[in-house]
Amino acid sequence: MAELHLPATLLPLFRDLPRRVEVEAATVGEALALLEERWPGLRDRLCEPGPELRRHIHVYVDRERAGLGTALGPRSRVDVVTAISGG
Amino acid sequence: MPKTMLLVGTRKGCFLVESDDRRAWDVRGPFCEGWPVYHAVYDPASQTIYAAAASEWHGVAVWRSSDLGETWELSSEGLSHGDGGLRLSKISTIAAAHGRLLAGGEASGVFESRDGGRSWALKSTLDAHPAAKDWNDPSKQPPGHLGVSAIIPHAHEPARFWVIVQGYSLFETTDDGATWTPRNDGLRADWPRDYEDVGFCVHKLVVAPTDLDRMYQQNHCGVHRSDDGGRSWTEISEGLPSDFGFAAAVHPHDRDTFYVVPLDPGHARCMPEGRAAVWRTRDAGDSWQRLDRGLPQHNAYLGVLREGMAIDTHDTPGVYVGTSTGQVFASADEGDSWREVASYLPAIASVEVATVE
Numbered sequence: 001m002a003e004l005h006l007p008a009t010l011l012p013l014f015r016d017l018p019r020r021v022e023v024e025a026a027t028v029g030e031a032l033a034l035l036e037e038r039w040p041g042l043r044d045r046l047c048e049p050g051p052e053l054r055r056h057i058h059v060y061v062d063r064e065r066a067g068l069g070t071a072l073g074p075r076s077r078v079d080v081v082t083a084i085s086g087g
Numbered sequence: 088m089p090k091t092m093l094l095v096g097t098r099k100g101c102f103l104v105e106s107d108d109r110r111a112w113d114v115r116g117p118f119c120e121g122w123p124v125y126h127a128v129y130d131p132a133s134q135t136i137y138a139a140a141a142s143e144w145h146g147v148a149v150w151r152s153s154d155l156g157e158t159w160e161l162s163s164e165g166l167s168h169g170d171g172g173l174r175l176s177k178i179s180t181i182a183a184a185h186g187r188l189l190a191g192g193e194a195s196g197v198f199e200s201r202d203g204g205r206s207w208a209l210k211s212t213l214d215a216h217p218a219a220k221d222w223n224d225p226s227k228q229p230p231g232h233l234g235v236s237a238i239i240p241h242a243h244e245p246a247r248f249w250v251i252v253q254g255y256s257l258f259e260t261t262d263d264g265a266t267w268t269p270r271n272d273g274l275r276a277d278w279p280r281d282y283e284d285v286g287f288c289v290h291k292l293v294v295a296p297t298d299l300d301r302m303y304q305q306n307h308c309g310v311h312r313s314d315d316g317g318r319s320w321t322e323i324s325e326g327l328p329s330d331f332g333f334a335a336a337v338h339p340h341d342r343d344t345f346y347v348v349p350l351d352p353g354h355a356r357c358m359p360e361g362r363a364a365v366w367r368t369r370d371a372g373d374s375w376q377r378l379d380r381g382l383p384q385h386n387a388y389l390g391v392l393r394e395g396m397a398i399d400t401h402d403t404p405g406v407y408v409g410t411s412t413g414q415v416f417a418s419a420d421e422g423d424s425w426r427e428v429a430s431y432l433p434a435i436a437s438v439e440v441a442t443v444e
Contacts, residue, residue, distance in 0.1 A: 007144070009145065041162065044164075045144075048146065048174065049170050057144060082144040084144070
């Protein structure tokens with residue numbers, strides 16, 4: 001099971017969405033599709049049409065910058081990060 | 088007892104500013120998780136607040152609250168140009184009328200919801216006009232481009248409404264967005280234009296509720312009046328300190344009374360000489376009156392954006408102005424006198440007013 005760590009900014013938008021989610025998925029995109037099934041609308045908060053990751057959403061798989069097609073290992077850690085600090 | 092509610096869209100969320108008597112005001116918020124809110128409106132038919140928002144991180148969505156701000160939901164289902172190449176960076180404007188919602192955004196598009204904002208569908212990109220390739224070209228867009236910056240429904244005809252494409256044109260449709268007609272006859276542009284019928288920078292359009300053929304607009308170049316439903320325009324800027332501004336409002340009971348907030352036209356785009364004022368005409372633009380009683384008159388370099396002024400429907404209407412530095416000013420006497428009712432909000436993009444139970 002890959003372990004996804006989600007940004008805190010997502011939590012208020014979806015009922016009962018935890019900060020850390022475990023999913024059985026082969027790629028980042030597949031993992032987000034599984035989250036979309038449980039929390040409809042969530043993928044739209046992270047991805048644009050294409051589909052591709054939103055410009056200021058960065059994903060790291062086992063600390064390496066990743067895209068939707070990046071493969072996940074059985075114990076991968078996936079960090080989803082809001083990439084700009086704002087002001 | 089009915090209360091007056093201001094819906095204030097800011098750079099850091101939506102706020103509600105409320106009063107029972109239009110004298111004492113309370114502020115609630117921020118709502119919408121602090122997302123930038125470009126325009127927030129109240130739909131009296133569904134008793135729902137809608138807020139058009141765009142997060143730098145999480146994209147575009149329309150938030151809604153059916154309990155006057157106690158709880159909120161958001162949706163972006165269908166708010167997309169799809170995979171066709173245009174990207175929706177923001178929803179700039181939202182309008183509720185005739186049992187549906189219309190939203191305008193950038194890249195330029197009009198979206199429709201018939202289920203109270205739960206889902207949306209792209210209605211039109213107005214791309215039959217050859218200028219569409221220009222207004223969708225990022226190299227030709229101003230900073231903070233809004234795309235379709237306003238949608239103005241007709242009061243009685245659902246298939247008829249107007250949209251503003253920022254920097255290009257006012258358009259009218261009478262067939263629910265199937266075809267569009269530019270409505271810029273008589274307007275002025277102080278720059279070369281590539282097209283005969285568009286290339287005019289319409290900032291804000293308002294329609295007099297007592298005479299639907301009477302319209303006013305604050306343009307980048309002048310203030311203008313129409314007496315024929317937008318088919319032709321006459322400039323009425325003479326007497327104002329600047330022909331530039333963004334916001335405008337028309338009296339709910341008198342078609343000849345109209346308000347603007349003149350601004351310096353350069354980069355500052357704030358009130359001239361640091362002295363805050365709203366200007367009013369009571370004779371359809373033949374003459375203008377400076378309204379500044381209660382507004383700051385020293386070092387007040389305030390800006391007001393295109394959706395930054397609203398007027399209520401009381402017998403003696405109240406006028407409300409929100410600034411890009413976070414102040415809200417309210418007048419309960421048609422603009423004769425003003426009070427600062429919120430001082431430290433985030434930068435304000437929009438102010439709308441509703442009477443709610």
